[in-house]
């Protein structure tokens with residue numbers, strides 16, 4: 115399975131590559147956004163690649179309209195509608211469980227509460243949402259067990275990081291402890307998050323935590339999953355490797 119994950123930063127090189135060689139992405143299964151991206155950037159990706167789209171909102175919802183000439187003329191549909199589904203079929207994953215083939219995809223929007231703005235949660239508020247998702251996963255796993263179906267692997271999409279993994283000490287960028295508990299209990303295959311921008315010379319932030327690969331998407335990552343083997347491309351120059 116191949117996923118294009120985007121978050122937090124519009125990537126000109128990715129846009130250029132898609133405009134020149136969108137056919138290279140024809141075997142992509144879906145696009146994931148971890149939030150804090152311009153509406154028309156997402157529209158460009160979905161319109162160009164014509165793939166299913168799953169997203170969570172960041173703490174800066176409906177962010178600035180990106181004005182790069184690279185893709186403004188490519189917009190043909192409006193992506194955002196309300197806070198639920200996109201007109202073109204994108205799915206807001208927040209507090210939702212979606213089934214995609216052998217995978218369960220769940221999502222958590224926003225960040226730790228640091229002011230009265232939208233899409234912010236206290237640890238207690240997010241913990242209540244995580245608990246509901248845990249119950250839904252248990253029910254799904256139980257049904258699959260009874261029907262002797264293969265147990266599904268879990269993919270998590272959050273805007274905020276997990277406590278202690280890629281997070282920072284300030285309240286805004288602090289990770290959620292309930293995410294850490296969820297990871298230890300359910301051992302997702304992969305956890306995509308955004309919100310934390312790289313500093314210095316770092317060009318990627320990917321960590322193995324227990325059995326889960328935690329990817330700070332910042333920009334974009336192309337992820338290829340074959341069984342439990344995961345290959346990740348974070349630079350378009352390396353795209354031919356997949």
Ligand SMILES: [Fe+2]
Nearest residue numbers: 150172173309
């Ligand atoms: Fe953010």
